[in-house]
Amino acid sequence: MKLPSLPRPARAGTRLVVGAIAAALLVTGCGSGSDASGGAQRQPAGLTTADGLKDPDTPVTITYAGAAYSADDIKPVLAAFHKEHPNITVDYQAVPFDQFNSVLSTRLSRRDSTLDLFDVDMPRTDAYQARGWLTDLSKAFPDMAGKVDKTSLDAATSDGKLVAMPFQTSSQLLYYNKALLKKAGVPFPSAKPADRLTWETVTADAKKTQQAGAKWGLLFDQVNRYYQLQPLAESLGGGSGAGGTGNLTPALENAGWEKAMTWYGSLYKDKISPRGVPVAQTPDLFASGQVAFFPGGPWWATQFTAEAKLDFGVTAYPYFEGGKAVTPTGGWSLGLNPASKHAVASEIFMKYMALDNGGFAQHMSSLAVPPSSTAGTAAFYNQKVFKDPRMDGAVELTKYELANTATLRARTAGYVEFEDTLSKTFDDISNGASPASALSSATSTINQAWAKYR
The missing domain is CATH 3.40.190.10 (Periplasmic binding protein-like II)
Known part of the structure; x- marks a missing residue:
């Protein structure tokens, strides 16, 4: 499908x-x-x-x-x-x-x-x-x-x-490979929203799974898409990345965005996440048992449950310590x-x-x-897919997130240029660019593109 x-x-x-x-x-x-x-x-x-x-x-x-x-x-x-x-x-x-x-x-x-x-x-x-x-x-x-x-x-x-x-x-879940976590001695996360993991905990646990033999510790479904990565900055108070009148002023150069993108870049620098994997192929790595943690949508449930040997579970989309829970939607x-x-x-x-x-x-x-x-x-x-024991908690989580943590993407007349620029920015950061420099460059590019709307 x-x-x-x-x-x-x-x-x-x-x-x-x-x-x-x-x-x-x-x-x-x-x-x-x-x-x-x-x-x-x-x-x-x-x-x-x-x-x-x-x-x-x-x-x-x-x-x-x-x-x-x-x-x-x-x-x-x-x-x-x-x-x-x-x-x-x-x-x-x-x-x-x-x-x-x-x-x-x-x-x-x-x-x-x-x-x-x-x-x-x-x-x-x-x-x-x-x-x-x-x-x-x-x-x-x-x-x-x-x-x-x-x-x-x-x-x-x-x-x-x-x-x-x-x-x-739409909404999002955090899938995890039970076999890889068990081998590393990492306890299985709860599916209750109140027990939501922090990204800091996920990072530490991802490293443990790699030390125990997992090829990759953590891989985002949409590695360069604003839809999935916006919540990282939102969780740290960085906002949507757009502000001012008509949301036509870039708002990327703040502590929330820089901290979130520094963390995101570290996943690749520390080889917790693989570089160069196209968006279309990320779920295949989790389905084949190579990834311990996979933030992704419920739309992958059918593919994952079709893998009889893939033992996995789901938990809530994480947030940063001291921040708030935010999930993609729309x-x-x-x-x-x-x-x-x-x-x-x-x-x-x-x-x-x-x-x-x-x-x-x-x-x-x-x-x-x-x-x-x-x-x-x-x-x-x-749907039948949610009756699979490996998807236990997914329905309740999805309902909860849509009612409580779902956050729309930036509303702006210049969204097309904004999204395109950020996709390139996320790629640059994952490939080793300085987050501060990358966000500054994105700000300049978006400002130029948005001049015609002001």
Whole structure:
């Protein structure tokens, strides 16, 4: 199964096919209109309220560009939708996450009306809104409170307007290899949030496992992704990395960020973590028994439980001593292209995907992350994978983190440039760059990129 980006690229098996689709999408989007970036927000013709939605009398095809799910994974959802709404066909075009922003930029900035719906990575909501790529859905869906979790609703709201339809969220766990810990004499962590480990303890225990024969002591799932590494600085009071008016002032050069990144760099300097492992391959190292501690999402549970000889457990995402518990969150929403010529049909699908009877979750046999829909979460937590004894405590932990420690990424119109710069910064730090110098360089780069938004 291709896993949702939070954020991650497509797995190798689907990359060539999906890459070809992405290329075709880019070509499709090059033909019309002018750059709409920064323009006044436009509304597609025919937008109506959810209560007044009616299926079209004649066949309509809507185009949906997505990065959250592969074409195969979303098939059951589309099949169920097509059966219930026979006059609406959804043409789903899957795009790898790493190419997705480029595809959207090409098509949406040129007011390409052949694209109706697209996935919105939640922290990019403000950035897309600033570019005029999103439709104001406030009047179409006026009563969202209580229908989706509060964090997802906040992430889909910009300037007080609902500009996207949230359909999934996320959280994190700390996986640990029981065999490696047992060999090193390290006690198994508790799965209770109150017993959350500190990163200092994890580091010390990781070293012990290596001394006892483990190849690697600790490896982050998303080694250079802001999604997973932001909580390190947040735990130490460093904040999101963005501040000031509109969150358009870099805030990376502070004690929290420098201490967090110094610790992160030390993992590679001390050879607790391996250098040069691509993001797509990190879970494979844990699944093969080479890693003692692996901070990662519940979406890896299926892969890990499929390894019959892999004896592992889960515990809460750690925090720094003296700091606070912070966990990553956020997933995907659906955006409606203001240039869409099929607004009503698109609205019907948005409502079906996110809200109707719990949304998409009811149709997928395997759910990698919780749906945003409060009515759909039961489908996620009742999955067979969570009945595996090795996943004991995962459901309770995920519920706890989403309710208490989940922290959204920085909200800023310049998020795209911010995230891209930080990915390079994390790579530099893991490869031995001075954290203070790397953060200073990132600050300069982001400041230059953000000048156009101020």
